Amino acid sequence: MLTTIALGLLLSGAQDAADSLGPAAAKARGPRFAAPVMVRAGDAPLNGADDLLYPSPVLFDVDGDGDTELVVGDLWGNLFRYERIATDDASVRFGPRERVQYFDGANVELPNW
Structure with a gap:
């Protein structure tokens, strides 16, 4: 911020x-x-309570549904996604944080060290 x-x-x-x-x-x-503008996920600022260290956001279609999700990695190697929520106005909103996972359900981690 x-x-x-x-x-x-x-x-x-x-x-x-x-x-x-x-x-x-x-x-x-x-x-x-x-x-x-402040990016919001749900009703809170993106990194309000998530405690991500040096979040690095990108828009990418993670699940192949044709809609781009907000994908955020951090210094610890965590990778999270925030689903885009349709709105009636021109604003862009994202849903709550979810871990990006492999097909087997294991969390994707990308260590930086």
């Missing part, structure tokens, strides 16, 4: 500096990014 906040502040400062240089600089700087 602190990384997201710091990145948002950095991008905001860079945007302010580019805006002060005029239209040519604005055209040269390329696309603008939207403000960062």
Whole structure:
């Protein structure tokens, strides 16, 4: 979360500096990014109570159903998935955390050390 906040502040400062240089600089700087948003899983922030160390998220269709799930690995080698939940508005929401498992039911672990 602190990384997201710091990145948002950095991008905001860079945007302010580019805006002060005029239209040519604005055209040269390329696309603008939207403000960062907190990723939520269920009703809580993604890493609110999960205690993941250096979570690394990616969107990937783990179960082959055509919908991308949020897959998060951490420094300890844990691999979790969060099922995408359909919503009526344009927001993206994810369900509760589940371990990514092999076909035999064993947890997938990817040690980093």
